[in-house]
Amino acid sequence: MNAQWQAFLESRSAIIGEDGLVRFENSGTGQTLALYDLSHLGLIRLSGEDAADFLQGQVTNDIRELTPDRCQFNGCCDPKGHLLANFWAFRRDGDIFLQLPGNMLPSLLKRLSMFVLRAKVAVTDASDDLVRIGVAGEGAEALLGSLIPEPPAGPGGVTHTRGLTLVRLPGDRPRFEIIGEAPAVEKLWEQLSSRAAPTDSACWALLDIRAGIPTVYPATAGAFIPQMINMQLIGGVSFQKGCYCGQEIVARTQHRGTLKRRMYLAHIATDRPPAAGDELFSPSAEHGKAAGVVVDARPAPEGGCDALVMVQIPCFEADDIHLGDSEAGPKLEFRDLPYALEG
Incomplete structure (x- = not known):
């Protein structure tokens, strides 16, 4: 400082x-x-x-x-x-x-x-x-x-x-x-x-979360391609510019439409906000895999915490995602992001 x-x-x-x-x-x-x-x-x-x-x-x-x-x-x-x-x-x-x-x-x-x-x-x-x-x-x-x-x-x-x-x-x-x-x-x-x-x-940071703006931290560095955390939806990726490190993978994901995970906004009824990189559970997840991870989470003034989470799309659609490694953890309550998700 x-x-x-x-x-x-x-x-x-x-x-x-x-x-x-x-x-x-x-x-x-x-x-x-x-x-x-x-x-x-x-x-x-x-x-x-x-x-x-x-x-x-x-x-x-x-x-x-x-x-x-x-x-x-x-x-x-x-x-x-x-x-x-x-x-x-x-x-x-x-x-x-x-x-x-x-x-x-x-x-x-x-x-x-x-x-x-x-x-x-x-x-x-x-x-x-x-x-x-x-x-x-x-x-x-x-x-x-x-x-x-x-x-x-x-x-x-x-x-x-x-x-x-x-x-x-x-x-x-x-x-x-x-x-x-x-x-x-x-x-x-x-x-x-x-x-x-x-x-x-x-x-x-809570204002970033509610704006749907993701932050990469040491625990999640190298964990996401940009589309997994909606960077293409908030003007964070150009598909018209020239080459950069990783550009081929990012472009291929966009043009082939192969995205299986994406970021959502959720509220979690817990007094202890999870840390970036903490895993999420869903019975609908692919066998042996976590449903997703926490991108960022902060206490909400009205109680509990608000979080950005990157999860498997089918798990989001099933609406059965919990914090932690079992259904014993608090269930995520999904809320609308301030921008539209791609189809």
Whole structure:
């Protein structure tokens, strides 16, 4: 975490855990207008004249469509088409930034650096260089608009003003991320916190879950091809761009229609949210195989937890999936994703 920003948060009674997550004694629930620190997310910077061309050959999406006014969901695969990481990409001051969970940064940083060779690009950890905060909830757009000219109007939009980069993210409520140097973000936090409740950083992931946005963690790195976790449905895969590692498998899966597993949104009546990679059970599953795995899960303010799960399609259709390794575990209650699934 940026040292100046850390001192600022601690002066505002923030509690910073060893996991990098920020907590507040009187945290909001995220149900209303909420303000989040996002320092637990890692940030990779790609700079240099070859940055875009280099990245184009490494990722699932078309970097040519990553412009200063548009962000992009993206992923990096192994030769078998399995995701090693996924991330949000955006441009700022001529550089490209990739944002992903902090514990995923070292492996992606190492992998990208391996392929630089003679390309004129520098790949560095920028997590402590820029401060990132989020604001979400009804009234978020109006609040930002009262402080900053022209915040992004729709999901995926990006604006730059007063040393700040504003990114509008998809979700079930207006949601923005703000990136900048510590002094500028400190000033904005003071203004926002007069109306938005400072809320534990961990609650931000729940907004991703409800938006149907998957996150790859160390426990699930290499476990999914992009279509298994709906990345093609949320603009995370381009089927028109050139080659990248794993592209042949990803394209073949799409064009042959051979997908047997996909991601769904579920509610689970448990006080202990499962971890990413935890297995699921269904009597309808293929013999000897788990019905699927948890992609991500977080406590829900109304009780229990909400989760994204990747499961065998027949098990979802049978509606008999349970957490754990038997029918004794709590049954998953499936809910609608905010986007349409392919047929």
